[in-house]
Amino acid sequence: MPRTKRGSAPSIRDVAAVANVSVPTMSRYLKDPSRVSEKKRVAIAAAIEKLNYRPNPIARALALDMSESIAVMSADTRLYGRTQTFYGIERKAQEIGYPTTIYVLDSRGGDWMLGSVRSCLDRSPAGVILIDYDRLTDSVVSHIPATMPMVIIGGPRHEDRAQIQLCxxxxxxxxxxxxxxxxxxxxxxxxxxxxxxxxxxxxxxxxxxxxxxxxxxxxxxxxxxxxxxxxxxxxxxxxxxxxxxxxxxxxxxxxxxxxxxxxxxxxxxxxxxxxxxxxxxxxxxxxxxxxQHFDRAGEHAVSMLKQQIDDVVNNRPRGEAWTMFDQIAGELVERESTGTVFL
Amino acid sequence: MPRTKRGSAPSIRDVAAVANVSVPTMSRYLKDPSRVSEKKRVAIAAAIEKLNYRPNPIARALALDMSESIAVMSADTRLYGRTQTFYGIERKAQEIGYPTTIYVLDSRGGDWMLGSVRSCLDRSPAGVILIDYDRLTDSVVSHIPATMPMVIIGGPRHEDRAQIQLCxxxxxxxxxxxxxxxxxxxxxxxxxxxxxxxxxxxxxxxxxxxxxxxxxxxxxxxxxxxxxxxxxxxxxxxxxxxxxxxxxxxxxxxxxxxxxxxxxxxxxxxxxxxxxxxxxxxxxxxxxxxxQHFDRAGEHAVSMLKQQIDDVVNNRPRGEAWTMFDQIAGELVERESTGTVFL
Missing domain, CATH: 3.40.50.2300 (Response regulator)
Structure with a gap:
């Protein structure tokens, strides 16, 4: 098994070798992970993590200082939970100096939705927050390479990604x-x-x-x-x-x-x-x-994402923030519609 | 009065000469128009329009294909009228292939708000849509150079900008x-x-x-x-x-x-x-x-902005879309809270 020299950045060839896939397969993965088999996808993600590999587009964007933006992917932004979550994201992102970019996931799904995902990735954001209250995860997550800092809010659990659920x-x-x-x-x-x-x-x-x-x-x-x-x-x-x-x-x-x-x-x-x-x-x-503490979930997602981005920027190995899983509990609020009267 | 050669792009010096201001004054204007006097601001805006001048940052961004994003400036994005307007903007922008970037204007105003405006302009968006339901226009518009494609939704009328009002x-x-x-x-x-x-x-x-x-x-x-x-x-x-x-x-x-x-x-x-x-x-x-037809206002703003962007991209003189003024009327909807009963 080939090893990279200590201190030199691993190349796409190094990752391909560790994952036991061809270089063209690696290229396909980086363009759209869903274009390679599930088995290869898992092997490549593991190799990326092991070698702490990051592909050229992100490095270039970082060098150009053009990627200091947090991309938020969400379906219909008019719905209550989303506007509140998005507000929390905005507030926290603004606090740490990142503007937020929204990419609206087309609820018609399929190619429509993939269009938004590609458009987002093409612009090399610093990181991605996926608001998954519509359970679109399965079709979106598989299109985002493991090299991209990412936090999912809501949706079914993805073990290999950072995620926040609302219980x-x-x-x-x-x-x-x-x-x-x-x-x-x-x-x-x-x-x-x-x-x-x-x-x-x-x-x-x-x-x-x-x-x-x-x-x-x-x-x-x-x-x-x-x-x-x-x-x-x-x-x-x-x-x-x-x-x-x-x-x-x-x-x-x-x-x-x-x-x-x-x-x-x-x-x-x-x-x-x-x-x-x-x-x-x-x-x-x-x-x-x-x-539901939507705004708190949004703020927390930005904090988790920031840690991942810092790993990339400082060329550090990926820390625990890349697969962190947190839950934010809801609270029962009693009012008069259930007959309870309060003083 | 100096004239540029037919077909060659006017320089910052040409604009300064036509506006009868110094080149450092022009530089200050392009960084932040509010830093020059009202009188000079008007003269520079007129010269920019006359010579169809566009400064280097936009040209560079266009060449790099990095500015294909419509920036939306808005205060608190949770409020109803804003989420609806933003939805219309998103839908239309997506249709014509532009992602939207939101910059939240800090309602504390002053330097807080200017921070969002600068952060937006630094990233050279293709154009800006200002949602002005909070009457923040006066303090924001003066910081956006006349070279930037822009549409204002709501707010008091700005004669020299494209604007949509809701009657x-x-x-x-x-x-x-x-x-x-x-x-x-x-x-x-x-x-x-x-x-x-x-x-x-x-x-x-x-x-x-x-x-x-x-x-x-x-x-x-x-x-x-x-x-x-x-x-x-x-x-x-x-x-x-x-x-x-x-x-x-x-x-x-x-x-x-x-x-x-x-x-x-x-x-x-x-x-x-x-x-x-x-x-x-x-x-x-x-x-x-x-x-109120908020979503329609949002969609229409994108169409107006697109015409301005096309003028920039095709190096055409500024068309009427740069100062267009449109109104979208509301409709009275009668329901039972005023005692009217409908069949």
Whole structure:
């Protein structure tokens, strides 16, 4: 196995040799990792880490001082959790002197989404933060070489990347248990659009642990108006006394629908949401919810990314920040929509 | 007066001579226009336009293909109008192949804000879009040289720049007139935080035209919770029967406060907002408001900016897109918070 001389930067040939792949394969990987097999991808990532290899584009960009920008990849930036996370990223990045660049991931996926990813990587950012509240990770992460500093917020766990999760499963479990304890036979769930909804999983597990049968979860879009129709339907079903919505905006739409069906909140039906949207506390009645610390997650992601960038800039071996995994817990916030009155 | 040869690019000396200023003054202007006197600033801007001058940094960036990014300057990106405008910008910029970079203007102003502006200009973006819903224009525009493609959205009119306004004065006038016509003695106004609030001006003029005395406008912050206290106070005043809020989130807070004071909307008090926030239609009762086409303004700004960038890229004289002024009208949307029932 060839070794590089102590102190000299490893070349693409060195990495290819250690990974036991050809140089053209290495080139393909650096352009788009998804173009090589899963097995080779893993071998190359390991070799990159072992040799502390960084390819020319980043070195050039650093030399030109043109890459001092943190790239944020996110789907629809209008959604509440994203604007809050992005705010935390901006604030922290500004504090440490990095401007932020947003690349909007096209939710149509496929080539549309890859276009945004390529456009981002072509400009050699100092690092990438992926906001993964839409579970787009699997299709995006595989296109980002292991040489690029990166932090993922949300999404399923990627062991070989730095990541921050928001404990949605635990929070949903806690909320469901709390609603059951308010003496309800079961809790109906209106889900956020997501292929793998950790909130739904937490709700289901809490019901299962309490030996309560789970009613079929009701799917809806991000559009709160659609939730109005769902709320009206639930309001016409006398067996429905407790509703847990996948986010606050959906909970608000559901409450409007309940009102249209002649039901009072919390007297006839209790409702809880998720996120602690700015407007949740002024809703009529104010909404019980899970406070998610989106801005804190954003700030923390920048700190983790900064450590990775520093490793690159100072030509140090990759530290623990490259695969760090942190969780930021949510908090149950009780308000009048679940009948609790506070002094 | 010196003239440049036909076809050769004008130099900084040529511009200085036409503007009748020294070359060091020109250098200062290009670094930060606010560092030269108002009189010289106007003369230099005119000379730049006359000679179609562009300084080296942009030319170099274009040659290196490093400036293909549209920089968006905005204060607090979490606020509704901004996320919507930014969404329109992103969508259109993506369509024409430009990534967008956001530079958050620090609302503490002064050196903090100038830091963001400099950080942006140092990276030679292809063009700048300034979202000016906070009336920060006056302090920002003077720091951006006339050589930089730029579009301002909102804010007071700058004759020498491209700008899009949202007709807030007209919309507020229309709304106030509409509320008076619903047989109310007067309309109380709860204002958005702004030094020069066109919405407040429109409200005041409508009352004046109807020979109705204007009650003192009530100031509040962007925090909807503060509006709850205001709503409660207004609810305890029997003379208050119609309230117009500077934006929808404030209107929602006011409605919650009215409920706490035992007042029903629309039976006892009617309430209208401004912006058509996504949640306005699912509020209980749904909120009468002015629909603002933020996303359309964002898209249109990118189109105007693209024309300016094309002038630079193709070394053409500056076309009309550099000083174009467009207005995008709002629409009154009637919902149940003002007592109107629709089929």
């Amino acid at each position: 949605e499963y635990d929070s949903a479990y806690t909320m469901t248990k709390h609603l059951l304890a308010l003496d309800h036979a079961t809790v109906h769930y209106v889900s956020v659009p997501s292929d793998v909804d950790a909130r739904e999983d937490g709700w289901r597990m809490a019901l299962s642990d309490a030996h309560v049968p789970a009613p079929a979860p009701i799917a809806t879009s991000w559009d709160a108006e659609e939730a109005v129709a769902i709320g009206r339907q639930l309001g016409e079903d006398e067996s429905v006394t407790a509703i847990f919505a996948g986010n606050d905006e959906i909970a608000m739409g559901v409450m409007r629908g309940l009102a249209l069906a002649g039901k009072r909140v919390p007297d006839d039906v209790i409702v809880a949401g998720f996120d602690d949207h700015t407007l949740s506390r002024v809703w009529n009645p104010p909404l019980t919810t899970i406070r | 807030e004065y007209d919309s507020a006038y229309t709304m106030t007139k509409h509320l008076l016509a619903l047989d109310h003695a007067t309309v109380h106004y709860v204002s958005v935080p702004s030094d020069v609030d066109a919405r407040e001006d429109g409200w005041r003029m409508a009352l004046s035209d109807a020979h109705v005395p204007a009650p003192a406008p009530i100031a509040t912050s962007w925090d909807a919770e503060e509006a709850v206290a205001i709503g409660r106070q207004l609810g305890e005043d029997e003379s208050v029967t119609a309230i117009f809020a500077g934006n929808d989130e404030i209107a929602m807070g006011v409605m919650r406060g009215l409920a706490l004071a035992g007042k029903r909307v629309p039976d006892d008090v009617i309430v209208a907002g401004f912006d058509d926030h996504t949640l306005s239609r699912v509020w209980n009762p749904p909120l009468t408001t002015i629909r």
